Amino acid sequence: MARALATTQTTLLPPGKISVELVVNGVETKFDVAPWTTLLDALRERLDLTGTKKGCDHGQCGACTVLVDGRRINSCLTLAVMKDGAKVTTIEGLATDGALHPMQQAFIDHDAFQCGYCTPGQICSAMGLIAEGKAKTPDEIREMMSGNICRCAAYPNIVAAIQQVMGAS
Amino acid sequence: MINFQYTRASDVSDAVRQIAADPTAKFIAGGTNLLDLMKEDVEHPTRLIDITRLPLTKVEETATGGLRIGALVPNSDLAWHAAITQRYPVLASAILAGASAQLRNMASTGGNLLQRTRCFYFYDTATPCNKRELGSGCSAIKGINRINAILGTSDACIATHPSDMCVALAVLEARIHVAGPGGERIVPFADFHRLPGETPEQDTNLDANEIVTAVELPAEGFARNYTYLKIRDRLSYAFALVSVAVGLEMDGTTIRQARFALGGVAHKPWRDPSAEAALNGQVASPENFRRAADLALRDAKGFEHNAFKIELARRTIVRALTQASRGTPQSQSNKKIA
Numbered sequence: 001m002a003r004a005l006a007t008t009q010t011t012l013l014p015p016g017k018i019s020v021e022l023v024v025n026g027v028e029t030k031f032d033v034a035p036w037t038t039l040l041d042a043l044r045e046r047l048d049l050t051g052t053k054k055g056c057d058h059g060q061c062g063a064c065t066v067l068v069d070g071r072r073i074n075s076c077l078t079l080a081v082m083k084d085g086a087k088v089t090t091i092e093g094l095a096t097d098g099a100l101h102p103m104q105q106a107f108i109d110h111d112a113f114q115c116g117y118c119t120p121g122q123i124c125s126a127m128g129l130i131a132e133g134k135a136k137t138p139d140e141i142r143e144m145m146s147g148n149i150c151r152c153a154a155y156p157n158i159v160a161a162i163q164q165v166m167g168a169s
Numbered sequence: 170m171i172n173f174q175y176t177r178a179s180d181v182s183d184a185v186r187q188i189a190a191d192p193t194a195k196f197i198a199g200g201t202n203l204l205d206l207m208k209e210d211v212e213h214p215t216r217l218i219d220i221t222r223l224p225l226t227k228v229e230e231t232a233t234g235g236l237r238i239g240a241l242v243p244n245s246d247l248a249w250h251a252a253i254t255q256r257y258p259v260l261a262s263a264i265l266a267g268a269s270a271q272l273r274n275m276a277s278t279g280g281n282l283l284q285r286t287r288c289f290y291f292y293d294t295a296t297p298c299n300k301r302e303l304g305s306g307c308s309a310i311k312g313i314n315r316i317n318a319i320l321g322t323s324d325a326c327i328a329t330h331p332s333d334m335c336v337a338l339a340v341l342e343a344r345i346h347v348a349g350p351g352g353e354r355i356v357p358f359a360d361f362h363r364l365p366g367e368t369p370e371q372d373t374n375l376d377a378n379e380i381v382t383a384v385e386l387p388a389e390g391f392a393r394n395y396t397y398l399k400i401r402d403r404l405s406y407a408f409a410l411v412s413v414a415v416g417l418e419m420d421g422t423t424i425r426q427a428r429f430a431l432g433g434v435a436h437k438p439w440r441d442p443s444a445e446a447a448l449n450g451q452v453a454s455p456e457n458f459r460r461a462a463d464l465a466l467r468d469a470k471g472f473e474h475n476a477f478k479i480e481l482a483r484r485t486i487v488r489a490l491t492q493a494s495r496g497t498p499q500s501q502s503n504k505k506i507a
Contacts (some may be wrong), residue, residue, distance in 0.1 A: 018175060035175035035217070038204070058205050059272060071245075071274045078203045078275065081175055082197070083217055125271065132270070135247065135502075143502040146405035147269020 020084045025093025033080045040064045042080035051091035053118045062148035065121035066090050072128025091120035106161035114152035122148045126162045174216040187218050189378040196220050202284040234388035240279030246449045259395040263337035265501040266399045279381035288329035299325045300369045315474040320435040326369030336414040339430035339438035350380035355435040362437030391416030396492040398499045409433035411482045413489035424448050441465040453494035462486035
């Protein structure tokens with residue numbers, strides 16, 4: 001189907017590549033992206049942070065979950081240019097000085113994964129869940145983690161891992 | 170993903186000016202629905218106008234005892250806002266029944282109103298769909314129509330509106346504040362979304378160059394007797410097959426004022442004034458609830474795969490009215506239906 005081309009010039013920013021500044025895992029990063037680059041693709045393809053996974057690319061699986069300004073979001077449904085100036089935390093940013101984050105350790109302690117593909121998204125989502133402070137019971141954890149699908153069905157162990165960190169915090 | 174230009178709006182008037190200058194531009198806020206549809210090649214704007222930096226992020230008291238919710242308030246912030254949980258719990262409950270925690274962190278109040286149907290054929294660009302391409306036909310009417318509408322359908326379209334939040338807003342009789350080239354106006358919630366008729370490509374009565382700036386709630390929030398009961402194929406993170414939002418004003422066991430709206434059954438949140446009126450002044454009883462449900466569904470029409478929704482809706486209305494009248498609203502984490 002033929003599509004009309006935009007004929008007006010009301011752009012505040014030029015077409016083509018756009019400069020974006022992000023603080024990713026505590027490191028200031030500046031790079032140019034095409035406007036249609038998702039935050040997920042920018043992280044993986046431009047910044048080589050491939051811990052964040054591309055599962056469905058449609059916001060249905062949660063594998064791409066990262067924290068933006070402390071809130072968990074689906075990075076596949078966000079444009080990198082829209083997050084200019086934001087602080088992004090990915091799975092690579094959780095360990096400090098080689099020591100695993102307690103949430104990472106809890107996933108290991110409880111065998112909360114099998115293939116591991118959904119795990120970075122599960123862990124970032126769990127970090128967001130704890131920061132929100134709304135989920136207390138196993139039912140509430142399950143409900144508020146429902147945006148993260150685990151094809152291996154490690155769900156009971158994921159809930160147990162999150163409970164371990166909640167109990168400690 | 171398709172290619173497009175990207176601009177930012179500096180204020181509401183700049184946003185209106187930019188959208189009016191480019192007929193193939195679209196606003197983007199949360200992006201959770203629009204970017205998905207662009208990846209599917211269902212939507213193909215040549216320019217996205219980023220409105221996320223506009224000052225529409227407040228929840229404020231109104232002079233008439235209600236609340237004015239900025240169009241950019243994220244769904245999650247709204248659901249957990251103290252004024253909403255205490256005074257409009259049916260709205261908080263409906264929001265938490267929808268999507269996932271991540272999507273609710275991203276999705277905006279205004280965008281939730283404007284999300285598009287999840288009809289399979291709307292998404293499948295290899296098939297005809299009057300909502301996607303007017304005049305091409307409706308594939309759902311004789312297709313896999315299990316998720317489609319049973320009320321207010323037309324020969325052109327049997328899509329449903331997917332929002333949970335909007336079902337609660339229908340019960341609360343919210344008012345939608347919009348701004349356009351001609352100034353600002355307020356749209357009653359019942360007039361915001363449309364039935365498909367012969368023009369299913371239009372979901373709402375918003376003009377092409379208008380922007381939603383706020384959702385206003387009246388003072389009455391039905392904080393004592395309410396529920397949002399959502400029936401779906403999975404216990405979480407699935408669209409409603411049928412949902413019912415209820416707000417009752419009770420005097421003992423007598424219903425002084427009843428409001429209920431259905432989701433998942435029509436092109437817009439569905440209210441039936443005659444069904445509500447049949448409850449006013451009546452005792453809260455299973456017989457009266459069934460009568461109201463029968464009235465609300467008297468014109469329901471099923472298709473090959475979704476006729477089950479008529480009986481499902483009848484039972485969901487009765488159960489939801491029971492929950493609301495008892496003051497025992499549906500939990501959105503413990504999914505056992507009381």
